[in-house]
Amino acid sequence: MSDPVAPAAEALARLSNGLRSPLALIAGYADLLELRQDAETLSEAPQRIKEAAADLARIVDDLLTVYALDANVLYLAPVPMQAGTLADEAIALARDRGTIVALEADDGSHDTELLADPEYAGSMLSTLLENARLRAANAGATLRIRRTGGFVEFEVGDHGGAVEADEQAVAFDRFSPLRPRTGLTTGLELYKVRRLAELQRGRVWVADGPGDEARFGFSLPLAHHAGG
Structure with a gap:
């Protein structure tokens, strides 16, 4: 018989690790700067502290x-906006974090x-792009980016391996069991995406692409269909 407390304990441990790891890194480099101020430390420490602070934020x-x-x-405040503007801004932020991103969209989409x-x-x-990274x-x-019916679909593909069918079913659940190869996650990132999509009359999905590609996506309504 499975322990009903185990999933909650695992989720709490994952969340705790997500919060404590960047804090520990910041504290560690702060201590190091007190002990050493050589060129290597002065060059590396500020950047690592900034990265950890960004993860924590x-x-x-x-x-x-x-x-x-x-x-x-x-409370959301939906306004008409171009799909390309949303994509371009998210890509710029992702590239600032070192993420390699390619965009596929025709002019219409x-x-x-x-x-x-x-x-x-x-x-x-941004969450889906970070998930891919x-x-x-x-x-x-x-x-x-593609236009389908009364919606615009945003889909991010990565080569982190296919997602099994049972994992696809719960990928966007609270404390998602999906774990990345690198970096820190709390299990709430994809859940946040699903809830925000639902509040804006959209949906989410995860599907397999060719080879080892997995695709995570969400849709949002077209401006002129939103009231229909």
Whole structure:
């Protein structure tokens, strides 16, 4: 008989590790800077501290967003915006983090106007790009945009390996069991994407691509279909 407490304990341990690891790295480099101020340390420490601080900020932002979602106190402000603008901004942020990203979209899809909250739609796309970076150890990600019916679909493919059918079914659940090859995750990232998509009348999915590619995606409504 399975222990009903085990999944909750594992989720808590994963969340704790996600929070404590960047804090430990920041504290460690702060201590090192007190002891050594040679050229190598002065060159490496600030960058590593910035990276850890960015990881910590991302995790805290996700926790606050998920808390607000689960408490039904997150309010979105959807406005018409171009799919390409959303994609270009998310790609720029991902590339700043060193993520290798290719974009596949025809002119029609790129210029399509959708209805979404710019801040949270950007967060959703950034989360999928970061998921691809960590799953495939930054072996490259492909962002695809397509217009289907009354929706715009954003799909991020990575070469981190196929996702088994049983894992696909729970990939966007709270404390998702999917784990990346590298980096820190709390198991709440994809859950956040699903909840935000649902609040904006969209959906999420994960599917296998050719070879070892997995594709994670979400859809958002077209601006002129949103009221229909």
